[in-house]
Amino acid sequence: MDMNEEKSGARKLRCDDTSKCFELLESILDGELGNPGKEVLKEKLAKCQPCFEHFHLEQAIREVLKNKCTKQAVPQELAKTIREKIQEAK
Amino acid sequence: MSEVQRRKYSQEEKNSIFDGEFMPHIDSMYNFAYRLTFDEDDAKDLVQDTYLKSYRFINSFEQGTNAKAWLFRILKNSFINEYRKKSKQPAKVDYQEVETYYNSDDVDFQGTTDLRAESVKDMLGDEISNALNSLAVDFRTVIILCDLEGFTYEEMAKILDIPIGTVRSRLHRARNLLKEKLKGYAQHMGYKTDEEE
Numbered sequence A: 001m002d003m004n005e006e007k008s009g010a011r012k013l014r015c016d017d018t019s020k021c022f023e024l025l026e027s028i029l030d031g032e033l034g035n036p037g038k039e040v041l042k043e044k045l046a047k048c049q050p051c052f053e054h055f056h057l058e059q060a061i062r063e064v065l066k067n068k069c070t071k072q073a074v075p076q077e078l079a080k081t082i083r084e085k086i087q088e089a090k
Numbered sequence B: 001m002s003e004v005q006r007r008k009y010s011q012e013e014k015n016s017i018f019d020g021e022f023m024p025h026i027d028s029m030y031n032f033a034y035r036l037t038f039d040e041d042d043a044k045d046l047v048q049d050t051y052l053k054s055y056r057f058i059n060s061f062e063q064g065t066n067a068k069a070w071l072f073r074i075l076k077n078s079f080i081n082e083y084r085k086k087s088k089q090p091a092k093v094d095y096q097e098v099e100t101y102y103n104s105d106d107v108d109f110q111g112t113t114d115l116r117a118e119s120v121k122d123m124l125g126d127e128i129s130n131a132l133n134s135l136a137v138d139f140r141t142v143i144i145l146c147d148l149e150g151f152t153y154e155e156m157a158k159i160l161d162i163p164i165g166t167v168r169s170r171l172h173r174a175r176n177l178l179k180e181k182l183k184g185y186a187q188h189m190g191y192k193t194d195e196e197e
Ligand SMILES: [Zn+2]
Pocket: A015, A016, A017, A018, A021, A022, A048, A050, A051
């Protein structure tokens, strides 16, 4: 499947505590752990197959949310209306 | 985010803060408002209200702090306090109820075998958007703030007036619910799932 294939044989197929593991992975993906997070991540992904798969799914979801959830176009006159209202209020 | 009026800005400073630090966020603000209300006019009103308030209370904004987070907090409060009351939407459950309801472990997403990263990547923007929009407003909100707008947990805690731990757990549940929706789409659209292999 990818370069990790030969290593994946050594991975645990079951995760001891999916909830806790997944929450940790999610925090790392959200950038909450900073650089130390990357080390923890490498270790986790190498050791645990469910975590490895979960990580890729989570990453894909963040990616599509960020890139494919189109932003609603701002109505053209909105900024102008706001400035006018503020002038009135001054 | 302090409500305390620390100092007064001169008229010139006010204008420069408003133009330089507040107005550049109008796109994100409108997008957030639209995803909360699903209505163009309501979204416009909400953004306009927020900007008028931001100007009125500009002295409680501390220059150099995160203007976007400050504005989002005002918008979210306006939405809850004013807009939600006169909303055309059916009444939504409030935070407390949502939190309790989903506080059981059985909502935890059951493994990844039935939703694959590849199928998610193949989905269209509309499908992702619809899945997000179908979540209850409190769950939708944390995903918008985190994934679409890139706020940190700490900033989200301030915007939503909830502890960081609650941000984390609400986000976790929101993503699980989103995955359930996406799984539904994936099956419906005939994307490849493990079961078919
Ligand atoms: Zn694990």
